[in-house]
Structure formats: C-alpha cells, structure tokens
Amino acid sequence: MKKCETAAALQGLVGGQPAVIRPLAVLILIALAGCRNPAVSATPDEPLRLMPAALDFGETFVGLPVSRALTVTSPGRASRRVTLLAPAGFSAPAMVELEGGGEVAIEVRFDAAAVGPASGVLSLTDESRQETLAIDLSALAVPVPDCGPPEPCRTRRFDLPARRCVETHAPDGMACTGALACFASAQCVAGVCRGARVTCDDGNPCTLDVCSEVGCGQVDGTPFCPTSPNPCLVPVCSQDAGCGFEEVPDGTACGERTCTTALVCISGACVNRTPPRNQTCADLLVGVPAGNGFADGRGDDARFGFIVSMATQGADLLVHDSALLRRVRNGAVSTIAGRRMAFELVDGFGTNARIGSRSATLAATTQPGLFFLGDGTTIRLVSLQGQVVTLAGRADAGGTVDGVGAAARLSVDSVLRPGGAGARFLQLLRLPAAPPQLLVRDVSLSGAVRTIFTLDLAQLGLDGGPGDPSVWPAGVSETGPDLTAYFSMTDLRSSPSPRSYALTVSDAGFRIAEANSQLWWEGQGVEFLRDSSCLLTIRTDAGWRRGTACSGAWAFDGDGGAFVASRENITFTDRSGDRVVAGPTPDRRVVDGPADGGRLSYPRGLTVVDGGVAFIDATSSDGWLRVAWFTRTSPSLAVRVQTVDAGRNQRFAGAVSHAGELLGADESGFVWTVDPHTGAQGSRRGYAVNGLGRFASNGQSLRAAVFFIVELQGDGGTRVIPGVQHAYALASGPSGSWVTFGATDGGQSRQLLRIEADDSVTPIAGRPFAGTDDDGPALQAGITEVFDLTVAPDGTVYFLATGNRLKALRNGQVVTLLEFADTPTSLVALADGSLVVAVDAALLRVFP
Numbered sequence: 001m002k003k004c005e006t007a008a009a010l011q012g013l014v015g016g017q018p019a020v021i022r023p024l025a026v027l028i029l030i031a032l033a034g035c036r037n038p039a040v041s042a043t044p045d046e047p048l049r050l051m052p053a054a055l056d057f058g059e060t061f062v063g064l065p066v067s068r069a070l071t072v073t074s075p076g077r078a079s080r081r082v083t084l085l086a087p088a089g090f091s092a093p094a095m096v097e098l099e100g101g102g103e104v105a106i107e108v109r110f111d112a113a114a115v116g117p118a119s120g121v122l123s124l125t126d127e128s129r130q131e132t133l134a135i136d137l138s139a140l141a142v143p144v145p146d147c148g149p150p151e152p153c154r155t156r157r158f159d160l161p162a163r164r165c166v167e168t169h170a171p172d173g174m175a176c177t178g179a180l181a182c183f184a185s186a187q188c189v190a191g192v193c194r195g196a197r198v199t200c201d202d203g204n205p206c207t208l209d210v211c212s213e214v215g216c217g218q219v220d221g222t223p224f225c226p227t228s229p230n231p232c233l234v235p236v237c238s239q240d241a242g243c244g245f246e247e248v249p250d251g252t253a254c255g256e257r258t259c260t261t262a263l264v265c266i267s268g269a270c271v272n273r274t275p276p277r278n279q280t281c282a283d284l285l286v287g288v289p290a291g292n293g294f295a296d297g298r299g300d301d302a303r304f305g306f307i308v309s310m311a312t313q314g315a316d317l318l319v320h321d322s323a324l325l326r327r328v329r330n331g332a333v334s335t336i337a338g339r340r341m342a343f344e345l346v347d348g349f350g351t352n353a354r355i356g357s358r359s360a361t362l363a364a365t366t367q368p369g370l371f372f373l374g375d376g377t378t379i380r381l382v383s384l385q386g387q388v389v390t391l392a393g394r395a396d397a398g399g400t401v402d403g404v405g406a407a408a409r410l411s412v413d414s415v416l417r418p419g420g421a422g423a424r425f426l427q428l429l430r431l432p433a434a435p436p437q438l439l440v441r442d443v444s445l446s447g448a449v450r451t452i453f454t455l456d457l458a459q460l461g462l463d464g465g466p467g468d469p470s471v472w473p474a475g476v477s478e479t480g481p482d483l484t485a486y487f488s489m490t491d492l493r494s495s496p497s498p499r500s501y502a503l504t505v506s507d508a509g510f511r512i513a514e515a516n517s518q519l520w521w522e523g524q525g526v527e528f529l530r531d532s533s534c535l536l537t538i539r540t541d542a543g544w545r546r547g548t549a550c551s552g553a554w555a556f557d558g559d560g561g562a563f564v565a566s567r568e569n570i571t572f573t574d575r576s577g578d579r580v581v582a583g584p585t586p587d588r589r590v591v592d593g594p595a596d597g598g599r600l601s602y603p604r605g606l607t608v609v610d611g612g613v614a615f616i617d618a619t620s621s622d623g624w625l626r627v628a629w630f631t632r633t634s635p636s637l638a639v640r641v642q643t644v645d646a647g648r649n650q651r652f653a654g655a656v657s658h659a660g661e662l663l664g665a666d667e668s669g670f671v672w673t674v675d676p677h678t679g680a681q682g683s684r685r686g687y688a689v690n691g692l693g694r695f696a697s698n699g700q701s702l703r704a705a706v707f708f709i710v711e712l713q714g715d716g717g718t719r720v721i722p723g724v725q726h727a728y729a730l731a732s733g734p735s736g737s738w739v740t741f742g743a744t745d746g747g748q749s750r751q752l753l754r755i756e757a758d759d760s761v762t763p764i765a766g767r768p769f770a771g772t773d774d775d776g777p778a779l780q781a782g783i784t785e786v787f788d789l790t791v792a793p794d795g796t797v798y799f800l801a802t803g804n805r806l807k808a809l810r811n812g813q814v815v816t817l818l819e820f821a822d823t824p825t826s827l828v829a830l831a832d833g834s835l836v837v838a839v840d841a842a843l844l845r846v847f848p
Contacts, residue, residue, distance in 0.1 A: 043078070043128055043129060044074070044075070044076045044078035044080060044100075044126075044128050044129060045076055046075040046076050047126065047129060047131055047133070048072055048073065048074060048075075048080070048082065048124065048126050048131075048133060049072070049073040049075060050070065050071070050072055050073075050124070050133060050135060051070075051071040051073075052070075053135070053136075054135060054136040054137070054138070055068045055070060055108055055122070055135060055136070055137050055138075056068075056138050056139070057110040057137070057138065057139035057140075058139065058140065059140045059142055060110065060112055060139060060140070060141060060142070061112070061141070061142060061143070061144050061158075061160055061163075062112045062113065062114065062115060062141050062142070062143060062144060063112070063144060063160060064112075064144075064160040064161070065109050065110065065111040066109065066110050066111075066139070067107050067108065067109050067110075068107075068108050068109075068110075069105045069106070069107060069108075070092075070105070070106045070108050070122070070135060071103055071104075071105050071106075072096065072098065072103060072104050072105075072106060072124070073098075073102075073103040074098035074099070074100060074101065074102055074103070075101070076100055076101065077100035077101060078100050078128060079097065079098060079099050079100050079128075080097070080098045080100075080126055080127070080128045080129075081095065081096075081097050081098075081127045081128070082095065082096050082097070082098065082124055082125065082126055082127070083095050083124075083125045083127065084096070084106070084122065084123065084124055084125075085122070085123040085125075086108065086120070086122050086137075087119075087120025087121060087122070087137065088120065089110060089111065089112065089113065089118050089120070089139075090108060090109065090110050090111075090118075090120060090122065090137050091108070091109045091111070092106055092107070092108045092109070092122060093106060093107075108122060108137070110137070110139045112139065112141030113141075114141060115141050115142060115143050116140075116141055117138070117139070117140050117141075118137075118138070118139045118140070118141060119136070119137060119138045119139070120137050121134045121135065121136060121137065122134065122135040122137055143459070144158050144160070144509075145158055145165070145509015145510060145511075146158075146453075146509060146510065147165035147509060148165075148452075148453065148505075150167065152176045152177060152188075152192075152193035153169065153170045153174070153176050153188035153189075153191050153192055153193045154167050154168070154169060154170060154191055155167065155168050155169075155170060158509065165509065169188070169190065169191035170188045170191065171188065172187075172188055172189055172190065173187050173188065174187060174188045175187055175188075176188050176193035176195075177193070182197050182198050182200060182211035182215065182216050183195040183196065183197055183198070184196045184197065184198045197211065198216070200216035200217070200218070202218050204218070204239055205221075205237065205239065205242040205243075206220070206221050206222065206237035206238065206239055206242070206243075207219065207220065207221050208220070208221040208224060208446060208447070210404045210405070210446040210447055210448060212404055212444065212446065212448035212450075214402045214403050214404060214408075214448055214449070214450055215403065215404065215407075216404065217403060217404020217405045217406075217407055217447065217448070218404070218405055219391055219392070219404065219405040219446065219447035220347075220381075220389040220390065220391070221237060222235060222236065222237045222243075222387065222389055223235075223367075223370055223381045223383055223387060223389055224367075225237055225243035225244075226243060227369065227383070227385065228245050230268070230269075230270070231248075231254040231255075231265070231270055231385065232247060232248050232252070232254055232265035232268045232269055232270050233245040233246065233247060233248070233268060234246055234247075234248050234349050234385050234386070234387055235383075235385075235387065247265070247267065247268035248265050248268075248349060248350060248385075248386075249265070249349075249350060249351070249352075250264070250265060250266050250267065251264050251265070251266075252264060252265040252350055252386075253265075253296065253334050253335070254270035255270060256297075256298060256332060257275050257296065257297065258275075259275075259277070259281035260274065260275075261273070261274065261275070262274070262275035276819070277817070277818050281818075282818070282837070282844040282845060282846045283844065283845040283846075284595075284842060284843075284844055285595060285628065285637065285639045285836065285842070285843040285844060285845050286595045286598045286600065286628060286639045286641055286842065286843050287598065287599060287600035287603070287840075287841045287842030287843055288584065288585075288586065288587040288588075288599065288600075288840075288841050288842055289584065289821070289822045289839045289840045289841065289842040289844070290568050290569075290583075290584035290585060290586040290587065290588075290822070290840055290841060291303070291568065291584075291586075291822035291823050291839070291840030291841070292304065292305050292306070292567065292568065292822065292823060293305065293804055293820065293821040293822045293823065294321070294322070294324065294335075294340055294804075294821075295819075295821030296326075296333050296334050296335055297332070297333060297821075298331055298332045298333070298582075299331050299332075299580075299582065300569075300580070300582075300583065300584040300585065301821070302332075302333035302582045302583050302821075303568075303583065303584070303821040303822060304319070304321050304326075304333075304565070304568070304569070304570070304582075304583055305321050305322035305324075305340070306321065306322050307319055307320065307321050307553045307565035307570070308320050308321075308358070308359055308360070308361070308553055309359075309360065309361040309362045309415065309553050310362060310553050310554065310555040310563055310565060310570070311362035311363050311364045311371055311372075311555050312364060312555045312556065312557050312558070312563065313364040313365075313368065313369075313371065314368065315329055315330065316328070316329050316384060317329070317555065317563055317570070317581070318362055318364075318371050318382065318384070319362075319553075319565070319570070320355065320360050320361070320362055320373075322340055322341055322358075323338050323339060323340060323341050323342055323343050323354070323355045323358075324337070324338040324339070324340055324355075325337040325338050325353075325355065325373075325382060325386070325388070327384055328570065328581060328582050331581055331582055332582075333582050333583075336350065336382075336384065336385065336386035337349070337350055337351070337353040337355075337382065337386040337387075337388050338351070338353055338354060338355045338388075339351055339354065340803070342354055342355075343355060343356060343357065343358060344356055345375060345376060345378060345390075345395035347380070347388055347389050347390055348387075348388060349385075349386055349387050349388070350386045353386070353387075353388035355373075355375060356375045356376045356378070356395060357375050357376040357412075360373055360374060360375040360376070360412075361373070361374040361412060361414075361415045361416045361425075362374075362382075362416065362555075363415075363416035363417060363418050363423040364418055365381075365418075365422060365423075365445050366422070366445065367445060369383055369384045369385075370382070370383055370384075370445075371383075371384075372391070372416055372422065372423045372443065373388070374412030374415075374416040374423075374425055375412065376395065376398075376411070376412065377393050377394060377395060377396075377397060377398040377409075377410060377411050377412075378390050378391075378392065378393040378394065378395055378410075378412075379391050379392045379393055379410065379412065379416075379423075379443050379447075379449070390406075391405070391443070391447045392404070392405055392406075392408045392410065392443055392447045392448075392449050393406070393408050393409065393410045393449070394406055394409070397409060398410065398411040399411075400427065400429055400439060400451065402449055402450045402451055403448075403449060404446070404447050404448045404449075405447045408447070408448075408449035410427060410441065410443075410449055411427050411428075412425050412427070413425070413426055413427050413428045413473045414426035414427075414473035414474055414475040414476070414487075415474070415475040416475075417475050417476050417477065419442065419476060419483065420442035420444075420452070420483075421442050421443070421444035421445075421448065421450075422442065422443050422444040422445045423442065423443055424440065424441065424442045424443075424452070424476040424483065425441055425442075425443075425475070425476065426438060426439065426440060426441075426473035426474070426475060426476060426485055426487065427439040427441055427473070428471055428473055429454075434458065435456070435457040435458045435460075436457055436471055437454055437455060437456050437457065438454070438455040438457060438471070438473065438485065438487060438503070439451050439453070439454050439455075440452045440453040440454075440455075440476060440483070440485050440503075440505065452483075452505070453485075453503075453505050453510065455485075455503055455510070455512075457471065457489070459512070460489075460501070460512065470489065471487060471488070471489045472487060472488045472489070473485075473486075473487045474486040474487055474488065474500075482504055482505065482506040483504070483505050483506075484502050484503065484504045484505075485502070485503040485504075485505070486500065486501070486502055486503075487500070487501055487503070488500045488501070489501065499514060500514065501513065501514055502514075553565040557572075557574075559574075560574055560575060561573060561574030561575075562574070563581065568583050568584055568585075568586050569581070569582060569583025569584060569585065570582050570583055586841065587599055587841065588600070588601045588602070588841045589601060590617055590624055590626075590643060591641075592626075592640075592641050592642050592643050593640065593641060594638070594639065594640050594641075595638065595639040595640070595641075598639070598640070598641035599841070600617055600626075600641070600841045600842060600843065601617050601618060601624075601841060602617065602618045602825070602840075602841065603615045603616070603617050603618075603626075603825070603826070603838040603841070603842075603843060604616055604617075604618065604825045604826045604838055605653075605654045605655055605694075605826055606826045606827060606828035606836055606838055607655050607656045607657050607662075607828060608657055608828055608829075608830065608831075609627060609657050609662055609676050611629055611630060612627050612628050612629040612630050612676075613627070613628050613630075613828060613830075613836050613843070614626070614627045614628075614644075614655050614657070614662055614676055615627075615628070615655065615826070615838065615843075616652050616653065616654060616655055617643075623651045623652040623653060624643050624645060624652065625643070625644050625645045625652045625655055625664055625674060625679070626641060626642065626643045626644065627641070627642050627644055627676050628640070628641050628836075628843055629641075629642060637845065639843075642677075643679075644674065644675070644676055644677065644678070644679040645664075645674065645679045645681075651666060651667075652664050652665070652666060653665055653666050653667045654694060654695055655674075656695055656696060656697050656702070657697060658697035658699070658702050659697070659699060659700075661673045661682075662674050662675070662676045663697075663702070664681075665695060668686075669686055669687040669688060669689045670684055670685070670686045670687075671684070671685050671686075671687065671702075671712065672684035672685070685714075685716050686716060687712050687716060687718055688718060689704060689706055689710055689712070689718060694706075694728070694729060694730060695712070695730070696730045696731050696732050696738070697732060698732035698733075698736055698737075698738065699732075700736070703721070703730060703738065704730070705727040705728055705729060705730035705740060705742075706727075707725065707726065707727060708720050708721070708724065708725060708727060709721040709724045709727050709730065709738070709740060709742070709755065721755060721759055722759060723744055723759070723761045724740060724742045724743070724744060724753060724755065724761055725742060725743050725744075725746060725747075726742050726743040726748065726750055727740045727741070727742035728740075728741055728742065728786065728787075729741050729786050729787065729788050729789045729799070730789075731789050731790050731791050731797075732791065733754065733791045733795070733797075734791070734795050735757065736756075736757035737754055737755060737756050737757060738754070738755040739752065739753070739754055739755075739764070739789060739791055739797055740752075740753050740755065740789075741753070741783070741786035741789065741799070744761055744763070747768075749768040749769045749770075750766070750783075750786075751763045751764075751765065751766035751767075751768065751783065752764050752765035752766050752783065752786070752789075752797065752799070752809065763779065764778060764779075764797075764809065765778040765779065765781060765783065765797070765809045765814055766778075766779070766781060766782070766783035766814075767779060767780055767781065767782060770782035770783055770784055771784070772784065773785075773801055773802050773803065773805070775807075775813070775814050775815050775816055776813070776814060777812060777813060777814075778809060778812050778813060778814055781813075781814035783801060783807075783814070784801075784802055785801060785802050786799045786800065786801060787799075787800040787801070787824070787825065788800045788824075788825065788826045788827055789827075790827050790828050790829045790835070791829065792829040792833055792835075793829070793831060793833065794833065795810075796808055796809065796810040796848075797809040797810075798817075798827060798829065798835060798848065800824050800825075800826075800827060800837075801816075803819065804819055804820040804821070804822070804823055804824060805818070805819050805820075806818040806819075806820065806824065806827070806835075806837065806846065806848075808848060817846075817848050818846060818848075820837070820839055820844075822839045822840040822842075823839070823840065824837050824838065824839045825838045825839070826838040833847075833848070834846065834847050834848075835847075835848060
C-alpha cells in the first residue's frame with residue numbers, strides 16, 4: 001500500500017480502536033503528516049503570484065503571431081486549478097493546474113488581424129479561492145511592408161519570422177520580359193532573363209534610341225551632339241546630315257559686359273560692341289541699390305528676380321529665375337535661355353526657348369554641361385549654351401504612364417533631385433472620392449520614366465469624401481540604399497494646420513513618420529532644414545547656421561557646401577562660413593550723413609528743393625521726410641543726406657515743392673509746410689482726399705492724382721479736373737500744363753495725357769488698349785504702365801515703365817533710355833537736364 005493511502009486508512013481507524021491502540025496510530029499519522037488528500041485539502045491562504053504584471057507585445061506585423069510568457073506561482077502546499085479567459089486577438093490555455101508550491105509558464109499569443117493598436121485584459125480565476133486576477137495586454141499591429149516589384153526572373157516577399165524582404169530565383173525556362181523590355185523572346189536562366197533583343201533603331205540620326213525596362217523609345221538627341229569651343233555656335237541636328245553647328249542669334253551674350261563694352265555674338269563670332277546703358281552706367285549719389293531685377297554681370301552688379309530652383313555641376317550653378325535660365329560661374333551671371341515672365345513650353349535656343357511652369361525645377365545630370373528641367377508635364381534637358389529640348393512627357397498631356405520620351409506621362413509636382421537612374425521627383429495622383437496617392441518616380445538621362453513606389457495616403461488614417469486633404473509634395477532625398485520622400489498635408493477634418501511627413505523606402509519595405517513640420521535634405525557633409533516660416537538652417541560638421549530665404553531655393557555642391565538663394569542674392573555656405581556669390585548685399589537703413597555713410601530704406605516721392613532733392617523714405621512703420629543736399633564739384637555732385645522731421649514721429653506719404661515752400665502730406669489728407677533745413681512745421685490744412693502720396697505743383701496750383709485729378713485749393717476745398725480717370729502719376733509741364741497717365745471719357749485704356757491750363761485733355765503718347773510695351777512714334781507706341789513721371793525744362797517727358805525701364809517722350813517718339821537692374825520707384829528732373837531716380841535703397845543720377 002502506498003504511503004498516503006496508508007495514512008488515509010489509519011485516519012479512518014483511529015476513531016474506532018480501543019484506547020490502548022490509539023497512541024500507536026497517532027504516532028504513525030504524525031510520521032505520515034506530509035500526505036494530504038486532494039479531495040479534502042484546505043483552502044490556500046495566499047493568492048496566486050503573476051509575473052510580469054502586464055504583457056506588452058510591442059510592434060508586430062499583421063499575420064505574424066507573437067508569444068509572451070506569463071509565469072504563475074502557487075504559494076503554500078495546496079494544489080490549485082486556474083481557468084483563463086483571453087480578449088479578442090489574444091489567446092491562452094483555457095485551464096492550468098498547479099501543485100502546491102509549484103509554478104507554470106503560460107504562453108499568451110497575439111495574432112493581429114488588422115492594422116492598429118490592440119489591448120485587453122487576460123483574466124485568471126483561482127477556483128480554490130474563487131478569486132479572479134487580471135493582466136493588461138497591449139500590442140500594435142503594423143502592415144507587412146511592400147517589398148516592391150522584383151527584378152525579372154526573381155521573386156520578392158517579406159519573410160515574417162526574419163522580418164525582412166527575401167528574394168529567390170524563378171525556375172529556369174520560365175518566360176520573362178527582362179529589365180530591358182526589348183526582347184523578342186526570353187526565358188529565365190539562373191535568375192537572369194536572357195534572350196534575343198529587338199532593335200529600337202528608328203533610322204533617324206537625330207534621335208537617341210532607348211531600350212529601357214519600360215520598352216523601346218526615342219528622345220531628341222540634339223543635346224548629345226558634340227559641342228563647339230566657339231560660344232557663338234550651337235549644336236543642331238538634321239535627318240540628312242546628322243549633328244552639326246548653327247550660329248546663335250546676333251546679340252547673344254558670349255562674355256562679360258561693362259558700361260563701355262559687351263561681348264556678343266555677331267554672325268557666329270564673339271565680338272566687342274558698345275552695350276545699351278544700364279544702371280551700372282549711372283552715377284550712384286547715395287545709398288546701396290540692392291533690390292530685385294534681372295541684370296547680368298559680375299558680383300554685386302548682377303540682379304535676380306525670384307529664384308525658384310538651382311542646381312550645380314562642377315564650377316557651374318544653373319538658376320531658374322522668373323522664366324529665365326541663368327548661369328553663374330565664378331561670380332559672373334549670364335542669362336542663357338528664356339524670356340522674363342514669358343511662361344510657355346517651347347523648345348529652342350536662348351530667348352527662343354520658353355519655360356512653361358513658374359515652379360520649374362532643375363537637377364544636374366551625369367553628363368557634363370547638361371541639366372534636367374522638370375517643367376509641368378515634361379522633363380527637359382538644358383545645355384549650358386542655352387539649348388532647351390523636351391526629354392520626356394508632353395506639354396499637352398499629363399498622367400502617370402511609365403515610358404520613354406513622348407510616350408511617358410508625368411507631372412513634376414516637387415523639386416527634382418539627382419538620384420536613381422538620373423533624377424527623382426514626386427507626383428500626386430488625385431482619385432475620386434478617395435485620398436490621393438503619392439508616386440515616387442525617376443527619369444533617366446535617356447528619357448525613361450518609371451514609378452518606383454506608390455503610397456496610398458489612406459494608410460495615414462484618412463478616408464475619401466468632402467474635406468479631402470491638401471497635399472504638398474516636397475521632394476526626394478537619397479542616403480545610401482534608402483530614399484526618403486518628404487511631403488506636407490492638411491486634413492481639414494482634423495486640423496487646419498499642415499503636418500509634414502517623411503516616407504522612407506528601403507529593401508526592408510517602407511515606413512512613414514511625422515517630420516515635425518520640417519523638411520530635411522541631405523548632401524555630402526551637409527544637412528539642410530526648411531520649415532514653413534522661411535527659416536533655412538544648414539547643419540555641417542562645424543555646427544548650425546541660420547538664415548531666411550523665402551524663395552526656398554538651394555543646391556548642394558557635392559563637397560560639403562550649399563548655395564542658398566535669398567530675395568536679393570545667392571550665398572554659398574560651408575564649414576568655413578558664408579559668402580555672397582552673386583547679387584548685392586542689402587543695407588536698408590535710415591542713416592544721415594555724406595554719400596559714403598548715408599543710407600536709405602525705400603525712397604520715393606522725389607521733389608526738387610533749393611539746393612537738393614527732398615523725398616519720403618519709408619520704413620516698416622514710418623515715412624520719414626528727408627533731403628539729399630547737393631554740393632556741385634566738377635564734374636559731379638557731392639551729396640549729404642538729412643532727415644528733416646526726426647523726432648516728430650510724423651508719417652509722411654508725399655512731399656512737393658510749391659510756391660517756394662516744401663509741403664508734406666499724410667494719407668489722411670492733411671498738408672502742411674515744412675522747413676527743409678530744420679524740420680519745423682508751419683500751417684496745416686486738411687482736404688477731404690485720402691492718399692496724397694502722389695501730388696504735384698506747377699508753382700501756382702497744387703494737384704493730386706487719386707484716380708481722378710484733384711486740385712487742392714487754398715481754402716481747403718477741392719476741384720475735380722473733368723475728363724480724366726484711372727490717373728496714377730502726375731507732373732507739371734510747361735506753360736501751366738500738366739502730364740498724367742490715365743484714361744479719358746470713362747474708358748479703361750490709359751495713355752500719356754496733357755492737361756492744358758483750360759482743363760482740356762489731349763493724348764500725347766501710347767496707343768489705346770496696348771497689350772505690350774514697345775517704342776515708336778508717340779501715339780503708336782505701347783505703354784501698359786507708368787509708375788512715375790517728370791517733365792524736364794526742355795519739355796521732355798521722362799517716365800518709369802514696366803521692366804524697370806526709363807523711357808522718354810521727345811521729338812514725337814517714345815524711346816527706351818535705360819534699363820535698371822533694380823526696380824525704380826520715383827524720378828525728378830533737375831534744372832541741368834539730368835535726372836535723380838530712386839532705385840531700391842539708393843538715389844542715382846542719370847544723364848539722358
């Protein structure tokens with residue numbers, strides 16, 4: 001009989017034996033005290049012990065079960081039965097038994113069926129104590145990464161246990177199409193597609209025949225023709241003769257230009273000619289001209305309009321500036337293609353080429369002298385000589401079709417970045433009643449366009465319908481084998497503020513993370529940060545540097561440095577610091593003093609006073625009345641700038657010399673006299689006219705151009721001059737006459753008008769409804785806008801027209817005299833026939 005069975009039998013006998021036997025039985029029971037009968041054991045005194053207190057399964061892929069161990073210990077000598085109940089998505093054994101003092105490891109599993117977080121409570125009930133304990137369970141299910149399309153004769157899948165993409169060979173003999181989809185027939189051999197190729201030759205010597213993974217195609221081969229060392233010859237190609245050369249249009253720049261000489265192409269030769277005058281040929285009186293413009297030249301003589309993209313290749317920097325393609329080399333700026341603000345998709349050379357998109361983006365190619373130009377629904381090639389040809393896509397058709405040359409369909413919705421087969425970009429595909437898709441695409445130098453990756457933005461937890469997100473693709477950055485696409489998105493249903501994301505694609509799949517409203521770009525030795533407030537931060541090994549560049553254009557040089565475009569110039573920054581490469585350095589301040597120390601902010605409203613020129617100098621919140629005093633020194637003028645209303649906190653809108661006095665005016669219609677030397681203010685008179693910034697005097701009467709021409713009378717009254725509307729600029733002329741730019745008889749067509757002393761109005765220049773600016777006979781010339789005008793003592797009318805041009809009406813002709821590098825705002829004629837012109841933050845003297 002077993003030990004514990006004996007103990008049980010003795011327990012039953014003790015009570016029924018004579019007293020003399022009982023002591024012996026009790027001794028035997030004491031010896032067998034370790035035995036207990038499960039059916040009759042006592043209730044345990046201590047609860048179960050559980051380790052750990054909670055189970056976190058972490059991040060796991062959908063379809064890949066994950067297990068965690070829960071250790072259950074039974075303290076004391078009593079055996080126990082424990083029942084378990086797991087929440088949905090989790091599983092565990094239904095029941096376990098424990099001996100007294102024993103422990104057991106229970107396997108708890110999580111098997112994700114859908115993407116997203118999962119949580120619940122695992123209940124453990126101790127039947128002996130009738131007590132239920134709880135363990136918190138948590139997990140995050142993520143989608144299985146897409147390993148991307150396999151190469152021909154390969155298969156790719158994501159190995160869940162290994163948590164990585166794996167690739168295997170397809171069976172030998174299986175039919176295939178090949179990475180170059182130009183095979184007549186092919187089959188797999190040891191994981192490689194082999195077969196006989198078809199020819200892609202179209203018999204045209206002027207096309208580049210391309211066999212790519214998207215099939216056969218042809219692209220314009222002209223950019224690949226040999227180049228000439230003569231800058232006045234450009235490569236061309238004809239089907240009969242093949243590659244050759246053609247003379248560029250006469251007048252094309254072929255070297256540097258100064259005030260006296262310019263290197264230009266004439267009949268295929270680079271020769272010296274006398275150039276038209278520009279701002280650099282005018283005398284600088286005071287200040288620092290450093291505004292926006294479109295002037296070629298070296299260093300701070302150059303001007304930029306609005307740079308939207310840049311790319312580097314060797315010593316060359318190519319810039320897209322307001323529909324112009326401009327080359328910067330060794331600090332010299334030259335325009336090579338396009339026409340200012342003429343946005344069309346036209347291939348060609350120099351000024352015959354047109355840039356189609358205001359946001360066209362540049363990227364360097366691996367071919368010296370060639371750049372990619374992402375332009376709307378095309379990708380084009382640009383040579384440094386100024387040849388522009390379409391490489392892929394079509395101007396009249398967008399889409400998402402992979403292909404070669406004109407067979408491809410695309411839309412460049414982000415910046416182009418070098419990478420992959422040539423350059424990479426992002427494209428947004430909008431879908432009906434669903435969030436859009438984001439495509440990562442690339443283009444090769446041979447014109448093959450393919451889609452690398454497609455992201456369904458629904459994976460960010462969005463659905464279709466009203467309030468779909470607005471998405472702004474930024475671009476693609478490549479670091480090692482991985483690429484990262486940056487984009488911002490606003491979902492009006494959740495937040496009106498844009499949120500930025502980084503999509504990283506690698507061999508292991510893809511991942512998406514928020515980018516904290518910042519866009520990162522990386523280059524060799526440099527990391528670049530841009531955020532929504534125009535703050536650009538460059539981080540190098542030497543630390544951080546900050547600067548503002550709202551144009552958002554930059555380019556890495558491939559050697560730890562970066563070019564950054566600001567409003568006025570292009571700066572190069574690297575570990576050693578910053579330096580201006582091209583364009584001026586602004587210095588806009590209100591500082592009195594001589595010419596070499598005086599500084600201006602935004603001068604305007606010039607008027608002649610005895611001994612100088614008075615003007616309004618506007619800052620962000622004030623309009624200071626200032627005077628540039630002249631001292632004649634042969635053959636020029638010495639200048640000293642004085643602020644005449646300093647300390648009075650008076651915000652001036654305009655100033656004019658009238659009847660021997662200097663008058664100042666504000667936007668509310670008040671006019672008062674001001675001493676130009678001391679700033680002392682005299683009598684003040686109010687007029688029921690707002691915006692007296694543009695008013696003029698002929699010595700006897702005072703008038704203002706405020707849509708109408710209004711005469712300001714001595715008693716505070718006003719009189720509207722009949723027959724003139726849409727008036728902007730105004731100046732006094734000879735014999736009590738006036739000249740303005742406005743319309744007559746309620747019309748919308750503006751011309752230069754002369755208002756006689758009897759208020760009769762006569763057009764003197766400009767054809768009605770002119771759509772372009774052009775010179776010619778007075779009433780046949782085109783004048784679309786006049787920003788300011790003045791009349792010289794000899795009766796010549798000088799005016800500031802579009803394109804930063806100074807024009808003159810004299811001898812019955814409208815002629816262009818000067819094209820300023822910066823934007824001119826005001827001008828006035830001096831008694832000697834010269835002009836003073838306010839240009840950006842400076843005053844210039846021009847001798848017309």
